[in-house]
Amino acid sequence: xxxxxxxxxxxxxxxxxxxxxxxxxxxxxxxxxxxxxxxxxxxxxxxxxxxxxxxxxxxxxxxxxxxxxxxxxxxxxxxxxxxxxxxxxxxxxxxxxxxxxxxxxxxxxxxxxxxxxxxxxxxxxxxxxxxxxxxxxxxxxxxxxxxxxxxxxxxxxxxxxxxxxxxxxxxxxxxxxxxxxxxxxxxxxxxxxxxxxxxxxxxxxxxxxxxxxxxxxxxxxxxxxxxxxxxxxxxxxxxxxxxxxxxxxxxxxxxxxxxxxxxxxxxxxxxxxxxxxxxxxxxxxxxxxxxxxxxxxxxxxxxxxxxxxxxxxxxxxxxxxxxxxxxxxxxxxxxxxxxxxxxxxxxxxxxxxxxxxxxxxxxxxxxxxxxxxxxxxxxxxxxxxxxxxxxx
Amino acid sequence: xxxxxxxxxxxxxxxxxxxxxxxxxxxxxxxxxxxxxxxxxxxxxxxxxxxxxxxxxxxxxxxxxxxxxxxxxxxxxxxxxxxxxxxxxxxxxxxxxxxxxxxxxxxxxxxxxxxxxxxxxxxxxxxxxxxxxxxxxxxxxxxxxxxxxxxxxxxxxxxxxxxxxxxxxxxxxxxxxxxxxxxxxxxxxxxxxxxxxxxxxxxxxxxxxxxxxxxxxxxxxxxxxxxxxxxxxxxxxxxxxxxxxxxxxxxxxxxxxxxxxxxxxxxxxxxxxxxxxxxxxxxxxxxxxxxxxxxxxxxxxxxxxxxxxxxxxxxxxxxxxxxxxxxxxxxxxxxxxxxxxxxxxxxxxxxxxxxxxxxxxxxxxxxxxxxxxxxxxxxxxxxxxxxxxxxxxxxxxxxxxxxxxxxxxxxxxxxxxxxxxxxxxxxxxxxxxxxxxx
Numbered sequence: 001x002x003x004x005x006x007x008x009x010x011x012x013x014x015x016x017x018x019x020x021x022x023x024x025x026x027x028x029x030x031x032x033x034x035x036x037x038x039x040x041x042x043x044x045x046x047x048x049x050x051x052x053x054x055x056x057x058x059x060x061x062x063x064x065x066x067x068x069x070x071x072x073x074x075x076x077x078x079x080x081x082x083x084x085x086x087x088x089x090x091x092x093x094x095x096x097x098x099x100x101x102x103x104x105x106x107x108x109x110x111x112x113x114x115x116x117x118x119x120x121x122x123x124x125x126x127x128x129x130x131x132x133x134x135x136x137x138x139x140x141x142x143x144x145x146x147x148x149x150x151x152x153x154x155x156x157x158x159x160x161x162x163x164x165x166x167x168x169x170x171x172x173x174x175x176x177x178x179x180x181x182x183x184x185x186x187x188x189x190x191x192x193x194x195x196x197x198x199x200x201x202x203x204x205x206x207x208x209x210x211x212x213x214x215x216x217x218x219x220x221x222x223x224x225x226x227x228x229x230x231x232x233x234x235x236x237x238x239x240x241x242x243x244x245x246x247x248x249x250x251x252x253x254x255x256x257x258x259x260x261x262x263x264x265x266x267x268x269x270x271x272x273x274x275x276x277x278x279x280x281x282x283x284x285x286x287x288x289x290x291x292x293x294x295x296x297x298x299x300x301x302x303x304x305x306x307x308x309x310x311x312x313x314x315x316x317x318x319x320x321x322x323x324x325x326x327x328x329x330x331x332x333x334x335x336x337x338x339x340x341x342x343x344x345x346x347x348x349x350x351x352x353x354x355x356x357x358x359x360x361x362x363x364x365x366x367x368x369x370x371x372x373x374x375x376x377x378x379x380x381x382x383x384x385x386x387x388x389x390x391x392x
Numbered sequence: 393x394x395x396x397x398x399x400x401x402x403x404x405x406x407x408x409x410x411x412x413x414x415x416x417x418x419x420x421x422x423x424x425x426x427x428x429x430x431x432x433x434x435x436x437x438x439x440x441x442x443x444x445x446x447x448x449x450x451x452x453x454x455x456x457x458x459x460x461x462x463x464x465x466x467x468x469x470x471x472x473x474x475x476x477x478x479x480x481x482x483x484x485x486x487x488x489x490x491x492x493x494x495x496x497x498x499x500x501x502x503x504x505x506x507x508x509x510x511x512x513x514x515x516x517x518x519x520x521x522x523x524x525x526x527x528x529x530x531x532x533x534x535x536x537x538x539x540x541x542x543x544x545x546x547x548x549x550x551x552x553x554x555x556x557x558x559x560x561x562x563x564x565x566x567x568x569x570x571x572x573x574x575x576x577x578x579x580x581x582x583x584x585x586x587x588x589x590x591x592x593x594x595x596x597x598x599x600x601x602x603x604x605x606x607x608x609x610x611x612x613x614x615x616x617x618x619x620x621x622x623x624x625x626x627x628x629x630x631x632x633x634x635x636x637x638x639x640x641x642x643x644x645x646x647x648x649x650x651x652x653x654x655x656x657x658x659x660x661x662x663x664x665x666x667x668x669x670x671x672x673x674x675x676x677x678x679x680x681x682x683x684x685x686x687x688x689x690x691x692x693x694x695x696x697x698x699x700x701x702x703x704x705x706x707x708x709x710x711x712x713x714x715x716x717x718x719x720x721x722x723x724x725x726x727x728x729x730x731x732x733x734x735x736x737x738x739x740x741x742x743x744x745x746x747x748x749x750x751x752x753x754x755x756x757x758x759x760x761x762x763x764x765x766x767x768x769x770x771x772x773x774x775x776x777x778x779x780x781x782x783x784x785x786x787x788x789x790x791x792x793x794x795x796x797x798x799x800x801x802x803x804x805x806x807x808x809x810x811x812x813x814x815x816x817x818x819x820x821x822x823x824x825x826x827x828x829x830x
Contacts, residue, residue, distance in 0.1 A: 113591055114579050116755055180778040184816055188774055188823055191807040195825040197710060197761060198770060205767020253752070258551050258572050306556045306568025312575070344591060 023231040024163045025238055025245035026135070029143035032365050033239045033290040035248045035279065036135055036162060039272070040119060041255035043296040045316030045348060047265055048088070049102045049330065053081030056337035060302045064262055064310075078102070082330045087269040090277035094321060095328055101320040101389065103357055104332035107298060107350035113312035115256070118297035123162035125355060125377045133162035134358075137376045139247055142366065162249045228252050232275035236282025239290065250275075255296060259307035276321065288323035291365050291390070295354060301346050302337060314347035318354055320361065324390050331357075331386075353383050360386030395798040397421075402707055402799075402830045403666060404698060405490035406718045410725030411791040422698050425491045426530050426691050432483050437522050438476045440544060443515040444608045446472045450511065469515045473507060476518030477748060478734040485721045485728065485737075495529045495694060496521065497714075498665055500749075502658075503540045503581060504756035505549045507749045512608075513549050517749055520545035533658065533688035534649035537581065541573075541645055542615040544606035550576055550754060557602035557623025569623075574598035576754045577648070583630075587653035593630050599623040600634050600644050655683040661759070662693065667703050669760040675700050707799065707829040710761040713744030715830055716773055720780055720822055723792055740776050744769055770828070777822035781815045789817040799826050 051057055052068055052075060066086065067074035075083025076092040082102070084092050094100035108122040121127065125134030185206055192202040228250070235248045252275075254268045276294070280287050299316025315335075320327070335341050335349040343349040355377045362368050362376065363385045374381060400418035401408050408414065415421035446468045453466025487493045500521050507514050524543040528536035540546050547553040550573035556562045558569060574597040579585055603622035607613050617638040626633050627640065632647055634640040648654060659679035663671040682696040683689075697703060711719060717740050721728065728734040741747050745764070751757050758764070780786065789808050793800065804824045811817035821827060 112585070113594070114575070114585050115753070116579075117585055180775065180816070180819065183812055184778065184819070185771075185774075187807050187811065187816075187820060191804055191820060191823075192825055194801075194803060197708070197765065198825045198828060201765050201767045202770050203767070205769075205771040207767075258570055259554070304568075305570055306558075306563070307551065307554045307570050309570075311569075311571045346591075 022160070022251045023235050024160055024249045025235065026139045026163060026247040027145040027244075028139055028246040029145045030246055030366065031286075031289050033246050033248075033283070033286060034135075034138070034362075034365065035235065035239070035250070035290060035292040037250045037252065037272075037276070037292065037294040038119070038123070038160065038162065039255050039294065039296040040115070040251060040253040041257075041296070042115065042118075042298050042300055042312060043255045043316055044257060044261065044265065044300040044310055045104060046299070046302065047261065048085050048269070049078070049104055049317040050075045050083040050085070051081060051104070051334065051337070052083045054334075054337050056339075060337060061304060063304050063308060078330055085265070085269055087266055088273045090273045091319070091321075094276075094280070098328035099321060099323060099325055101325050101327035102330045102332075103318045103320060103352060103354075104330055105315045105335055105348055105350060106318050106332075106352040106354050106357065107315045108295070108354050111314060111350075113298060113314075115297060115312070120161055122295065122297050122354070123160060125358075125380075127379065130378070133160065134376050135162045135247055135249055138362065138366075139163075141368065141372050141375060142246070145246075160249050160251055163247070226271035226274065228271040228275040229278050233278040233282045236279045236284075236286075240283050240286045257300070257309045258305065258311060259309040261304075261309040264309075280321075290322045291325065291361050292319075292321040293358060293361065294319040294321070299348055302342055302348060303346065314343045315350035315352075316348065318357065320357065320389060322390075324365075326389060326391050331389075352386075355380050356383045357386045357389070359383065360389045364390040396704055398796050398799050399704060399707060400698075401490075402719075403703060403709075404494060406484065406487065406493060406715070407490075407720075407722045407830070408792070408795055409722045410787060411795055412725075413795055419698065422491050423695060425489045426694060428489065430492060430526055430529070431487070431489055433522070433526055437479070438472075438518040440516060440519045440523060440614055443472065443519050444613050447512055447515045447608060450515075469511050473514045473517070474731075477738065478728075478731060480518055480521070481718075481734055481737055481748060482727060482729070485718055485726075491694075492529060495690075496526055498662070499525050499529060499536065501751070501756040501759075502661065503536075503546070504751045504754050505543075505545045506751045506754070508752065509549045513545055516543075516545035516548070528690065530691035530694070531689075532649075533654075533683070533690055534646055536690070537645055537649045538642070540581070541577065541601075541604070541641075544608065544614060546573070547604060547606045547615070552601055553605040555598060555602050555604075556621045557599055559624055560602065560622055561620045562618075563621070563623070567621075569595070569598050569602065571595060571598040574601050577601075577645075580755050582648040582657070583651050583653040584657045587630075587651070589630050596627045597629045597644065600627045600629060600640050603638070604641055649688060652680075652684065655680045655688070658693075659683060662697050663700070665759050666697050666709075667700060668708055669762075672702060675702055707826070709830050710764055711828055711830045712757060712759070712764055713741050713746035713769070713773075714748060714757075716744070716828065717741050717776075719827070719830075720777060723822060723827075724780060724783065724786055726780075726783070726785070744772055744776075773828065774819065774823035778815070778819040781818035781822065786815070786818055788814065789821045792818075792821060796826070800824070801826065 047064060050066055058065060069075055069077035069083055073086050076086060077083055078095055091100055109127045110118050110121040112118045120129055123133045124130040189202055189206055192199045232250060235250060238244045239248060257264045283290055295318045296316055299313040300310035301313045305311050333351040335351050341349060359373045359377060362373060373385060397414035397418045400422060401414050404422055449468045450466050453468060456462040457465050484493050505513060505517055505520050507517050520543050524539040528539060551570045552573035555570035556567040571594055575594045578589055578594060578597060603618045605616055605618050607616040624636055626635050629644055634644045659676045663675050663679055679693060679696055682693050686692045717737055728737055738748060746757055804826055808817050808821045811820050
């Protein structure tokens with residue numbers, strides 16, 4: 001399978017300075033948009049979409065338990081069994097509008113509890129490490145953008161594996177340094193032209209600067225936005241542009257709540273909620289053509305550890321959002337929290353493979369068939385695409 | 393001047409310093425640096441005790457601030473961290489033992505303690521490098537691992553200081569295990585995931601390490617083994633039984649330090665760092681064999697890396713942003729004495745994505761081009777080189793060419809010599825493909 005060159009990435013100084021957010025975008029010849037948000041560090045599903053109706057929850061989680069719906073700072077009810085973390089108010093509104101679908105007891109392709117290995121495999125979409133990410137392989141299967149240029153725009157200092165392909169990628173950021181002038185850049189490009197390592201990257205960098213500049217102007221919201229909110233809003237603006245990119249990957253870290261989880265999670269969820277709302281808002285009417293998947297490498301232990309946190313676990317929650325998503329319900333084959341139901345006597349058991357969820361979304365969104373879906377997720381023939389995730 | 397000398401300075405050092413001629417005997421130049429004691433340790437430097445003092449001062453200041461006794465929040469730790477960072481970067485840029493400094497950076501990255509962890513660790517990070525890494529760079533890996541695992545900075549950074557055995561006296565009162573350090577020690581510091589350990593091994597190793605903590609207020613400050621937090625009974629880790637008590641942890645670390653999987657991992661990392669992004673497996677095997685036969689002698693191992701034939705081939709590795717910034721300062725022979733100069737170096741690294749001592753995750757910075765090879769990032773190097781080349785005391789490009797000409801492509805030479813101004817010529821040389829490599 002030839003992967004076409006349309007992953008191109010840009011860097012934004014502000015995010016680098018704050019360190020924990022990045023965005024990458026790629027083009028495709030379709031009006032359908034697809035956004036993946038990777039939460040690095042392992043989000044605790046049981047504190048985010050709380051199964052408050054599960055009789056065993058209180059015994060495990062007494063010290064981390066959020067109040068029930070209706071009480072002060074209580075979880076936001078979703079159908080009498082599930083409660084959304086009270087910081088996720090905007091997501092809850094989307095749930096109410098039928099455009100947000102939590103997927104619980106879900107896990108990626110691996111049972112590894114190593115952050116780095118699990119993140120890599122989640123982004124490869126395979127049980128073994130690959131050099132390319134599944135979003136990159138999706139890009140290769142979609143029709144080319146008109147003119148098949150490689151001027152896709154993207155933000156973020158490092159390229160997530162999710163969007164990494166066989167070709168070098170480039171990056172862009174608004175600059176404020178003294179301008180050495182066109183002559184200088186011309187000589188610089190000529191000097192690097194024949195270099196296999198730096199030549200293509202330099203050329204792409206220069207092209208990006210040439211075409212961009214105005215793109216981020218106005219992307220920053222009213223002062224004081226968290227970096228994730230700024231980048232999510234920028235992503236929406238890029239994706240909404242009729243000639244803009246169609247695929248986006250956002251990364252946000254800070255979920256590794258080994259200690260003081262209640263406090264940490266609250267402040268990690270706040271920008272996530274605001275950012276996803278900003279993404280929807282800036283997409284405008286294109287929201288109807290957009291599917292967003294929010295996922296993390298694994299969940300956390302059912303038991304609370306010795307430092308009021310949780311350690312690396314297995315299954316957790318993911319979110320699917322978008323104008324065409326059949327939301328307003330929680331998708332879960334709930335294994336329960338009884339001691340004999342826990343995975344390896346410590347974790348929420350995985351009952352839904354995220355690859356099946358994403359395959360179902362890609363099948364419905366892009367009309368991709370089994371062969372294409374197996375190219376995107378190798379050796380996933382036995383994992384059926386989840387049905388009925390999108391409104392017909 | 394021979395090409396091997398120019399290679400040695402870039403590949404194993406921090407880049408040429410001004411127009412200083414490269415060493416006439418590069419092999420001896422490298423070996424001498426490891427034979428001589430670490431010059432940085434001969435001078436006074438940051439230590440844990442003074443870091444604890446500063447941390448305590450900050451606590452007191454915070455207490456006064458919260459009670460309204462002082463209108464301003466304290467910033468003792470921040471000041472200390474910035475002063476430490478300034479001194480460290482100054483020492484690296486001016487070092488006459490650049491190979492040794494590269495090894496310090498390599499091992500500090502292998503055993504990452506990041507200032508991003510926050511206040512306490514912020515105060516300790518410079519002391520950590522000085523106390524746990526530096527003394528062992530030409531010593532044994534076993535001793536380095538032991539020093540790292542006993543250091544308060546690591547015990548706080550990866551949460552072991554608060555990890556409690558569930559069946560220990562403290563555990564019975566309701567506190568418990570934190571697996572973070574045990575997991576990263578197996579995954580990142582020693583055997584690696586491919587060695588096949590399981591979750592059970594991680595939990596069990598975490599129990600071995602319960603009680604390994606730090607005391608920062610009461611004397612004696614520093615590492616402390618808290619018997620009351622320690623999980624009773626022997627523990628089985630990767631098929632080995634380790635006894636209850638502090639000795640169990642010592643024995644486990646010793647066993648892990650000499651494990652063949654650890655040696656293979658270290659060999660892969662060293663060859664990837666110094667020789668090639670995609671190292672020849674034979675070279676990795678050769679270095680792993682040196683580790684095995686010497687029992688983890690890091691001096692012998694480092695020298696063996698310099699003797700690999702592949703280490704004398706044309707340079708292919710892309711300098712990381714940190715390497716690049718150090719190399720430009722050294723080429724300009726410009727020691728950042730003023731805080732604002734050091735801040736410029738730091739913020740440049742930040743804008744290139746690699747701020748000093750602030751790795752995002754415990755696995756440290758990536759060591760291969762894929763993480764850094766982005767157009768905008770390379771352009772920012774060029775922009776910064778242009779800014780630096782505008783300094784009034786900047787050298788002439790020709791004086792630098794005179795000490796690195798053998799590695800410059802014709803195209804680079806003609807471009808630099810065809811530049812429109814003296815400043816542009818120097819900036820182009822510093823932004824050339826050759827200068828971006830090591």
